[in-house]
Amino acid sequence: xxxxxxxxxxxxxxxxxxxxxxxxxxxxxxxxxxxxxxxxxxxxxxxxxxxxxxxxxxxxxxxxxxxxxxxxxxxxxxxxxxxxxxxxxxxxxxxxxxxxxxxxxxxxxxxxxxxxxxxxxxxxxxxxxxxxxxxxxxxxxxxxxxxxxxxxxxxxxxxxxxxxxxxxxxxxxxxxxxxxxxxxxxxxxxxxxxxxxxxxxxxxxxxxxxxxxxxxxxxxxxxxxxxxxxxxxxxxxxxxxxxxxxxxxxxxxxxxxxxxxxxxxxxxxxxxxxxxxxxxxxxxxxxxxxxxxxxxxxxxxxxxxxxxxxxxxxxxxxxxxxxxxxxxxxxxxxxxxxxxxxxxxxxxxxxxxxxxxxxxxxxxxxxxxxxxxxxxxxxxxxxxxxxxxxxxxxxxxxxxxxxxxxxxxxxxxxxxxxxxxxxxxxxx
Amino acid sequence: xxxxxxxxxxxxxxxxxxxxxxxxxxxxxxxxxxxxxxxxxxxxxxxxxxxxxxxxxxxxxxxxxxxxxxxxxxxxxxxxxxxxxxxxxxxxxxxxxxxxxxxxxxxxxxxxxxxxxxxxxxxxxxxxxxxxxxxxxxxxxxxxxxxxxxxxxxxxxxxxxxxxxxxxxxxxxxxxxxxxxxxxxxxxxxxxxxxxxxxxxxxxxxxxxxxxxxxxxxxxxxxxxxxxxxxxxxxxxxxxxxxxxxxxxxxxxxxxxxxxxxxxxxxxxxxxxxxxxxxxxxxxxxxxxxxxxxxxxxxxxxxxxxxxxxxxxxxxxxxxxxxxxxxxxxxxxxxxxxxxxxxxxxxxxxxxxxxxxxxxxxxxxxxxxxxxxxxxxxxxxxxxxxxxxxxxxxxxxxxxxxxxxxxxxxxxxxxxxxxxxxxxxxxx
Numbered sequence: 001x002x003x004x005x006x007x008x009x010x011x012x013x014x015x016x017x018x019x020x021x022x023x024x025x026x027x028x029x030x031x032x033x034x035x036x037x038x039x040x041x042x043x044x045x046x047x048x049x050x051x052x053x054x055x056x057x058x059x060x061x062x063x064x065x066x067x068x069x070x071x072x073x074x075x076x077x078x079x080x081x082x083x084x085x086x087x088x089x090x091x092x093x094x095x096x097x098x099x100x101x102x103x104x105x106x107x108x109x110x111x112x113x114x115x116x117x118x119x120x121x122x123x124x125x126x127x128x129x130x131x132x133x134x135x136x137x138x139x140x141x142x143x144x145x146x147x148x149x150x151x152x153x154x155x156x157x158x159x160x161x162x163x164x165x166x167x168x169x170x171x172x173x174x175x176x177x178x179x180x181x182x183x184x185x186x187x188x189x190x191x192x193x194x195x196x197x198x199x200x201x202x203x204x205x206x207x208x209x210x211x212x213x214x215x216x217x218x219x220x221x222x223x224x225x226x227x228x229x230x231x232x233x234x235x236x237x238x239x240x241x242x243x244x245x246x247x248x249x250x251x252x253x254x255x256x257x258x259x260x261x262x263x264x265x266x267x268x269x270x271x272x273x274x275x276x277x278x279x280x281x282x283x284x285x286x287x288x289x290x291x292x293x294x295x296x297x298x299x300x301x302x303x304x305x306x307x308x309x310x311x312x313x314x315x316x317x318x319x320x321x322x323x324x325x326x327x328x329x330x331x332x333x334x335x336x337x338x339x340x341x342x343x344x345x346x347x348x349x350x351x352x353x354x355x356x357x358x359x360x361x362x363x364x365x366x367x368x369x370x371x372x373x374x375x376x377x378x379x380x381x382x383x384x385x386x387x388x389x390x391x392x393x394x395x396x397x398x399x400x401x402x403x404x405x406x407x408x409x410x411x412x413x414x415x416x417x418x419x420x421x422x423x424x425x426x427x428x
Numbered sequence: 429x430x431x432x433x434x435x436x437x438x439x440x441x442x443x444x445x446x447x448x449x450x451x452x453x454x455x456x457x458x459x460x461x462x463x464x465x466x467x468x469x470x471x472x473x474x475x476x477x478x479x480x481x482x483x484x485x486x487x488x489x490x491x492x493x494x495x496x497x498x499x500x501x502x503x504x505x506x507x508x509x510x511x512x513x514x515x516x517x518x519x520x521x522x523x524x525x526x527x528x529x530x531x532x533x534x535x536x537x538x539x540x541x542x543x544x545x546x547x548x549x550x551x552x553x554x555x556x557x558x559x560x561x562x563x564x565x566x567x568x569x570x571x572x573x574x575x576x577x578x579x580x581x582x583x584x585x586x587x588x589x590x591x592x593x594x595x596x597x598x599x600x601x602x603x604x605x606x607x608x609x610x611x612x613x614x615x616x617x618x619x620x621x622x623x624x625x626x627x628x629x630x631x632x633x634x635x636x637x638x639x640x641x642x643x644x645x646x647x648x649x650x651x652x653x654x655x656x657x658x659x660x661x662x663x664x665x666x667x668x669x670x671x672x673x674x675x676x677x678x679x680x681x682x683x684x685x686x687x688x689x690x691x692x693x694x695x696x697x698x699x700x701x702x703x704x705x706x707x708x709x710x711x712x713x714x715x716x717x718x719x720x721x722x723x724x725x726x727x728x729x730x731x732x733x734x735x736x737x738x739x740x741x742x743x744x745x746x747x748x749x750x751x752x753x754x755x756x757x758x759x760x761x762x763x764x765x766x767x768x769x770x771x772x773x774x775x776x777x778x779x780x781x782x783x784x785x786x787x788x789x790x791x792x793x794x795x796x797x798x799x800x801x802x803x804x805x806x807x808x809x810x811x812x813x814x815x816x817x818x819x820x821x822x823x824x825x826x827x828x829x830x831x832x833x834x835x836x837x838x839x840x841x842x843x844x845x846x847x848x849x850x851x852x853x854x855x856x
Binding site: 237 | 467474489493499503538550573578667694698700707721723724
């Protein structure tokens with residue numbers, strides 16, 4: 001199974017004192033202090049939706065605004081111009097296991113997915129199938145749908161298990177030689193099921209299909225190691241485990257051997273060779289820069305640098321180990337204390353087969369999620385139809401914080417404290 | 429001629445004392461103080477490339493980072509979720525002469541242009557021509573080229589005068605009933621030539637073609653008045669006259685009568701009806717929101733709000749009047765003091781026919797631009813092949829600042845102070 005150190009069997013953390021002990025010996029124990037914590041009593045278990053604010057990010061953005069924009073004005077572009085590539089390099093080398101020059105940060109995940117799916121389709125003009133799975137993040141499926149409709153292609157949908165996720169064998173009969181491009185998520189946004197990147201990539205390679213991976217729920221939490229897994233095309237967001245800030249620009253990765261042969265149909269001056277020569281016709285820049293389009297949001301990129309650097313400093317191996325430990329702690333707690341309250345595990349039980357969050361199914365998940373926030377000081381999130389997602393980001397969460405959150409969840413539901421809340425839809 | 433109050437004939441400002449007098453009676457005279465000025469000796473004549481930093485923008489972003497992201501964490505999305513539409517509404521009503529619900533702010537200008545051109549092409553499936561002009565901003569042409577290539581369409585290019593720009597009559601014979609969509613800039617990025625929006629729109633309407641306008645060099649400087657000019661589709665950036673910050677998200681406008689019938693092929697969850705229901709298939713949101721795609725960069729949007737509000741407060745009529753005055757001042761100065769140094773006017777002479785910047789052609793424009801910055805404390809910019817662009821943003825520039833910049837330009841070139849500078853390419 002790809003995706004993590006195989007030897008680690010996290011010990012069971014089944015009491016508050018065990019959680020405190022785990023914090024005391026946590027090799028990442030210093031990292032939660034590197035984040036701004038406005039309310040120490042809050043249990044923040046939604047780092048997989050919006051990563052916490054790193055200390056230094058506010059200062060970094062303030063400096064970009066005041067000293068650079070305000071002070072240097074347009075001349076500050078000398079330093080900003082390569083920000084999408086520079087930040088991409090840090091992410092590539094520090095987080096993705098990719099070489100420099102393979103990754104850029106700009107645009108949203110959906111727009112980046114569109115670019116890569118489109119370019120990959122152009123590279124397989126004689127094939128007519130775009131392969132997706134029925135558990136992928138909706139936006140990814142809308143992007144695929146829009147492209148297929150526009151180009152007169154067929155979207156083929158693989159059914160995967162909503163809890164255990166996709167096994168490469170499930171692709172038998174679907175990932176065939178009429179597939180131009182497939183798109184899957186490395187870690188399921190709902191179940192956290194982890195897909196065997198290398199296994200799926202091997203199957204795709206055999207039939208000559210390209211795969212565009214969405215790494216939104218794995219980058220910064222689970223090793224991706226694009227080189228070792230032969231991952232050729234990927235996108236992902238930077239506002240979850242990478243702590244880049246709300247709506248932070250997304251990344252886009254292309255294997256060096258492909259970068260020169262793919263050209264996005266969505267093209268703009270930031271992807272133009274010799275951009276400021278203002279040539280009359282499009283000529284793609286060498287390599288990964290051709291996947292840039294318009295002027296990137298500098299303030300948002302500046303903020304994102306801080307989080308990416310923190311993740312790289314912590315190291316993906318240590319983050320993966322802690323991610324397995326915290327999710328195992330949730331599973332153990334759920335078995336012991338939540339099953340009797342109507343919760344069922346909706347994530348893989350084997351820590352090697354899941355990312356850094358855990359989903360619990362409960363018929364009242366929406367009300368529970370709301371009540372946790374408004375009455376118990378615990379932030380987790382609801383995902384339709386009946387999932388409570390717990391995402392204790394390994395970089396910023398203490399074991400004791402997670403323990404307290406789980407205890408409050410138990411107490412809330414045991415007391416029926418969620419039953420009378422307004423269950424109107426929430427935003428996040 | 430569309431584009432401005434017809435009665436205004438700016439008086440000639442032909443001395444420093446006349447410039448000081450003009451500042452003393454300037455109805456917008458208080459606005460330059462609303463911007464951060466790090467170096468009062470600098471003459472900033474590049475507001476058409478990157479608008480100055482409004483006071484309050486740093487504080488606004490700091491609050492978004494520290495109080496909202498840091499303090500409210502994922503729950504802050506309750507307030508962020510409608511930022512692209514809320515800011516779009518302010519821009520629509522305060523700047524574009526458009527109704528609420530017609531405009532969103534998100535993504536880059538090039539990505540927005542791609543969305544609208546693509547959707548407009550879908551609405552004219554029986555036509556095969558995409559019309560552009562040879563003076564449009566290169567990125568716009570790359571976007572058009574990429575779409576046409578992908579869809580097997582023809583790009584037809586109208587030649588326009590590089591100084592006086594496009595007259596609607598030039599479209600005779602080119603804007604014919606085989607044209608699906610045309611895209612032009614309202615104000616030329618090089619010459620500042622102002623196109624008769626209403627005139628071109630009428631011609632397009634007659635042949636059943638759609639026009640997507642790029643308002644990047646007019647929004648915040650020249651009245652657009654999309655209702656009166658029957659402008660149906662438009663995009664534009666917010667980092668020039670709207671002072672939204674480096675790479676600030678761009679806007680996208682769609683006439684209400686069209687919004688329900690166009691659907692972008694670039695689609696994502698932010699354009700989905702009932703986004704958080706996470707429906708399996710794409711169903712476009714009502715109206716303008718369907719043109720959103722991925723999660724928008726909140727920090728960049730927060731910064732952009734401040735500039736848009738300032739422009740709306742100043743009022744587009746007053747900004748247009750001052751824009752005509754400052755550009756007339758440049759033209760008068762050029763006639764009197766720069767023509768003999770080898771400069772020729774490369775913008776329309778009639779203030780009613782140009783936007784808020786002026787281009788001067790000079791064989792040594794690149795060296796002069798560099799020397800102005802490094803030796804004379806004047807920021808203007810160079811545009812290939814031989815243009816010096818002077819963009820004294822009406823909202824943030826004092827007449828005396830412009831006067832000083834022009835005098836320094838004259839002194840620099842008269843003394844040959846630019847001749848020995850390194851003319852290597854600059855970024856902005």
